[in-house]
Amino acid sequence: QKEVEQDPGPLSVPEGAIVSLNCTYSNSAFQYFMWYRQYSRKGPELLMYTYSSGNKEDGRFTAQVDKSSKYISLFIRDSQPSDSATYLCAMSRRSDKLIFGTGTRLQVFP
Amino acid sequence: SAVISQKPSRDICQRGTSLTIQCQVDSQVTMMFWYRQQPGQSLTLIATANQGSEATYESGFVIDKFPISRPNLTFSTLTVSNMSPEDSSIYLCSVESFTLGGYTFGSGTRLTVV
Numbered sequence: 286q287k288e289v290e291q292d293p294g295p296l297s298v299p300e301g302a303i304v305s306l307n308c309t310y311s312n313s314a315f316q317y318f319m320w321y322r323q324y325s326r327k328g329p330e331l332l333m334y335t336y337s338s339g340n341k342e343d344g345r346f347t348a349q350v351d352k353s354s355k356y357i358s359l360f361i362r363d364s365q366p367s368d369s370a371t372y373l374c375a376m377s378r379r380s381d382k383l384i385f386g387t388g389t390r391l392q393v394f395p
Numbered sequence: 396s397a398v399i400s401q402k403p404s405r406d407i408c409q410r411g412t413s414l415t416i417q418c419q420v421d422s423q424v425t426m427m428f429w430y431r432q433q434p435g436q437s438l439t440l441i442a443t444a445n446q447g448s449e450a451t452y453e454s455g456f457v458i459d460k461f462p463i464s465r466p467n468l469t470f471s472t473l474t475v476s477n478m479s480p481e482d483s484s485i486y487l488c489s490v491e492s493f494t495l496g497g498y499t500f501g502s503g504t505r506l507t508v509v
Contacts, residue, residue, distance in 0.1 A: 319497045328401075328487050328503040329438070334496035373437060375498075382428070382453075383489075383498060385437040 288312050291374055291386030300395050304361040308374035308386045311355065315376040315384075318350050320359045323371045323388070332372075333359065364393045397422050397490050401501030408478055408508050415474045416504045418488035423468035428489040428498070429461070438487065444471045478508045 291308045298304055306320075316337055321329035333348035335341050335357075341348045347360040357376070361368055374386040398421040408414050418427060429441040441461055442450040450463040464472045475482055485503045492499045 317497070321500075326503075326505065328500040331492065331497045331499060336496070375438075382440050382443070383438075385439075387437045 286311060288384050289374065289376060289386045292389055293387050295390040295392055297392045297394065298364055300364060300366060300393055302364050302393070304364050304368070304391060304393075306359040306361075306372050306374075306389050306391070308357050308376075309355055310357075310376060310384075312378070312384075313352070313355065314378045316379055317377045318348070318357050319375045319383070320346075320348055321373040321375060322368075323373060325370075329373055364391075366393050366395055369393050397424065397492060397499050399488060399490065399499060399501035401488055401504060403504055404502065405505040406507070408506065410479050410508055412478055413474055413476045414478065414506060415472050416486050416488075418471045418473070418501055420469045420490055424490040425468070426491060427465065427471045429463065429471075429473045430487045430489060430500075432485040432487060432503070434484070441473070441486075475506065478506075480508045482506065483508045 289310045318335045320333040322332050323329045335348050335350050338350045338352045345362045349358045369392050371388040371390050373388045375383045377383045400419045427444045430438045432438045440453050441456045442452045444450045444463050444465040446465045446468050462474045487503045488501045489498045
């Protein structure tokens with residue numbers, strides 16, 4: 286069993302839709318949770334960073350962490366074609382390496 | 396957050412040769428991380444590079460194949476040695492982002508071995 290599981294997609298939605306991206310994990314020691322966006326032929330770009338459980342909002346993006354269920358989510362409101370990319374979840378224990386999900390490919394069509 | 400310059404951005408290399416990838420950060424950082432992203436795959440940590448000490452390699456990666464230098468707090472290199480087509484990947488460096496939280500990545504080096 287992988288430490289972090291992420292549906293690879295692809296996920297195809299119309300412009301303006303609400304997108305939900307999810308990851309599950311098995312290691313209860315994870316404390317730091319991140320979402321990255323990666324455009325084709327580019328490095329990952331940090332979107333959201335969350336410590337422990339709870340919600341965090343930044344513009345159209347909301348990150349949720351439920352440590353009791355070992356489940357994290359990223360919501361994108363009013364999705365735009367420019368949001369088309371691969372979204373990677375990542376997490377770590379304190380002062381430890383990042384463990385990445387496999388990434389979900391998102392396509393937002395006009 | 397830190398800005399990372401990574402080069403080359405891409406290269407096509409003959410099997411059996413070596414390529415050195417450079418990573419320059421615009422601020423001093425203690426740890427730098429090197430990742431590999433194989434086609435269609437997620438990121439896998441190769442090693443952690445601390446200034447003034449030997450790099451720490453993850454399981455499945457060895458120093459002879461991926462030697463790393465870390466001469467100062469803003470610079471590191473990763474060499475992919477004796478390359479084979481299986482080494483064709485994107486290689487990325489990363490540093491911890493204390494202002495944003497999380498980790499910042501360079502734009503990556505797309506390596507193709509023929």
